[in-house]
Amino acid sequence: MISLLRTMWLTFLHMFRKRETIQYPEEKVVLHPRWRGRIVLTRDPDMGERCVGCYLCAAACPVDCISLQATEDENGRRYPEFFRINFSRCIFCGYCEEACPTYAIQLIPDFEMGEYDRQNLVYEKEDLLINSEGKYPGYNYYKVAGLAAGVKGKGEGENEEPPVDVRSLLP
């Protein structure tokens, strides 16, 4: 009997608490920067595509919803020829972001992707690529990689010696 009254009293008290329910979509949800929502492809500080088509995101994806094809420009810089995410399969686990060695693929705080037609949930590169560096400003993979792909010459990257002179015998 007492427990019954106690629960009714507690329920009554909740009427004076702050409301958790919000009037979505008029009122937007507060999403934190690390919230794992829609996936985007970001760009380098020089606005080149960050994705180098290494296929690690695709391999990490537990539902195999990422597919891409790597290709190269005339400087040897790799970029995806196509990059497709099937969001109707995506579980927003963020493994792709963890796997990405170039910070290209990022999950952003946006979940408003509802569609009437499932086919519209297939996003191509044009739908994924944004004009921003996303969460990791300033990072350019090619500056720290050994490859010369138009971003820097051989030996001009961070923490690199100038190229070896093969014909020198000096110690």
Place this chain on the structure above:
Amino acid sequence: MALIYVDKKPYEVKPGKNLLETCLTLGFNLPYFCWHPAMGSVGACRQCAVKVFKDENDANGRLVMSCMEGIRDNMYVSVDDPVARDFRSQNVEWLMTNHPHDCAVCDEGGSCHLQDMTVMTGHAYRRFRFPKRTYRNQYLGPFINHEMNRCIQCYRCVRFYKDYAGGKDLDVFAAHDHVYFGREKDGILENEFSGNLAEICPTGVFTDKTLKEHYTRKWDMTMAPSICQHCSLGCNIIAGERYGELRQVTSRFNSEVNGYFICDRGRFGYEFVNDITRVRQPVIRGKIADTGDKENLFNILAAVLLGGKIIGIGSPRASLEANFALRQLVGKQHFYQGIPENEAHLTHTVLEVLNCGRVHTPSLKETEQADVVLILGEDPTNSAPRLALALRQAVRQKPLENAANINIPAWHDAALRELIQEEKGELFIAYPIETKLDEVASETFHVAPDDIARFGFAIADYLNNTAPVPNGMNNQTLEIAKHVADILEKAERPLIVSGTTLFNEDIVKAAYNIALALEMEHKKAGLCFVLPECNSAGLGMMQAPSLTRAMENEDADTAIILENDLYRRGAKADIDHFLSGFKNIIVLDHLHNETTGKATILIPAATFAEGEGTLVNNEGRAQRFFQVFMPKNQNIRESWRWLDEFRQFRNGIMPEDLHELDNLTEELIAVLPQFRGVETVAPPADFRINGQRIPREPHRFSGRTSMLANVAVSEPKPPEDTDSPFSFTMEGYRGMPPAPLIPFYWSPGWNSVQSINKYQIEVGGPLHGGDPGVRLFREGLVSKAGFQDNIPTAFKPHTGETVIISLPHIFGSDELSVYSPSVASRSARPYIMVGNVDAERLRVGEGDILHVQIGDQGYDLPVIRKEALPEGLAAMPYNLPSMLGTVWPAKGILTKTMS
């Protein structure tokens, strides 16, 4: 057997091996870089350290490099010792100090030995904070990409390229921590085996440039075991597909055939599968047939297939199944080999010789172990490149025999090379011009094909008196012949290499005489013939008449031409005339060519990657290749499937009732018993392990739910394979499949090709369950055939007409591989080669244009002067795409064009 203790557990192991290979055979994961099972140890990378103890009471032990330590009885070893483990981990850390942060853009990633070994030793974070060493790269030609920053200085590349494959233009430069592996300056890697650098290099310094054009990680490919289609040796390969395109060919280990290596033609010649000139739709009288409806197609075919006389023309590049299905469709008496009479006759002679049971046909592995080699009229570097690589190993056998006497083990590569220096075993070459193998030959003999045969007959006569003697030979030649005979007689494992390159039957017979004479002296002589195409032996064994016979016999209404461009087989006018005699010409092929242009009905056929079949190689080994992927286009099907449906249809089965065939090989051996054994080449289609199929895709295969999402978001059902135990998915049995069914090499912790170790009974030895392939030639006496005695007369230059021989080229002479842009760029250019005397007579110099008239066909070709070429002889490249239709050997008139 020796008893060794590894981490206190006793193991019975084979003596004479080094500790590293023994540990790997026992299943220990011991990291290594510089050691390679085919190339032995040099102890350069310091990665395979283990501890060896004096005896069981020794607690301290000493660190040794296991690749440089032989097996001794009662040896106490520790792989897991903390000191050894730390040493290995620190060694990788040192190797990694300069390794770039490149894995994401490195083609080796995912199949990288350095990645595997780094993970295996536990090195995870780079503590070294100083700048990294960098290098400039070189342009190395269309096959190989160079990224020198990634090098860990294991020296495998130069050891393979220079020491193993005999290359001259890749070397190590500079000094101390700046060593550089590359060419003296930018340029094309000249060696025919440069593609193996991509597999030999434990990291991404040398990678496959053609793969880079459509890059796919190893884990993303759909792969199947396959057989190379570009020469008669039948090297085993793995072919990988992604997004409906063939992406890569790598070598598949077969200890009896190609071992670890394949040639560049095999590795880079795969792109014809992706060519835009593929036949994709059935074309009926110039109209693309709507074949979503099979009934429609068969209604059109009804008039053709059901009425009139049909002849079938087979092909040496089509599978055994396809040729047999055609033979069954048209009937035995109407089936012809699609090759000219002389080639058919030559193949027939070769097969007869090999099948007679009096001589031994060696596998490629056995040719590698020969101690004396005689090459009669063959240029293996260009006609069967992997054989040339084997012969380069054979010339080392004789000097290596001394090694055992001074206690140098067979795996100790550094010491052995030091010991034998430039010493070579005996290799004799008789060929009209210099070949690339001349540099390792002890004696060469440049004469006309007929004289090569006479030379061979003379050798046979010296070996055995009952062999026929060629008359009127000059003393100088006789002396060389006697010298060769003497050395062959003393040899333990003599080998005679000959073939069809010069289209001279007498050379084949002479080679047989020599082998037979040696056999009579109770020598285990090997006799190895190079044949023109990948299934020449299989087609020859069907014993059908040649194309020339078909051309003489012209009363048929319909011809069915199977995967064969007849314009490569005879003069254009003859073929035109032949084809004009038919009301209907049904052509099944995968690429458009001149013959498909003449077809009234063109049927798209599957390439080796889209279908399965069996090929018989030059030593009579039947080997199965499996379908790699299901083509997106449903019209592309194996020729044998089409032909079998035609047969069912002819037998009155309605198109809607056509059934899948399952017993073609059974029928084959019932009808043609010479093929008995073919059914055991690979497990049957209903073979399962624990009820499961064998997956073509690695377990990390990605993009399953998105590859086709742009077409339809609901994933289609994966295609089902009715012909083999493979599945087109990543689901299935994950353990080790039987040897003929290994779609790719992978083992936990071993993602690179080095995981082959896990598939072998002992490292470097045969695969578990025996190497795939079944020899169809019987050993043991079948016929009592004695010496062949039709000795040709000595070659004399004719006035007026010149005898023109064909010279094969590794890049260019093969029909299919030239469709690869990379191979095409290395292809030989048309030329006419003349000797000095003839050049003087014709007053032409290098590069001048000569008009060559062969029958009705005329060519204007630039001259190459070759001192070695005998007088009265000229040479032209064999079947380049721009100069087809010559029946070899040809006779032609050379005239200087006025310009």
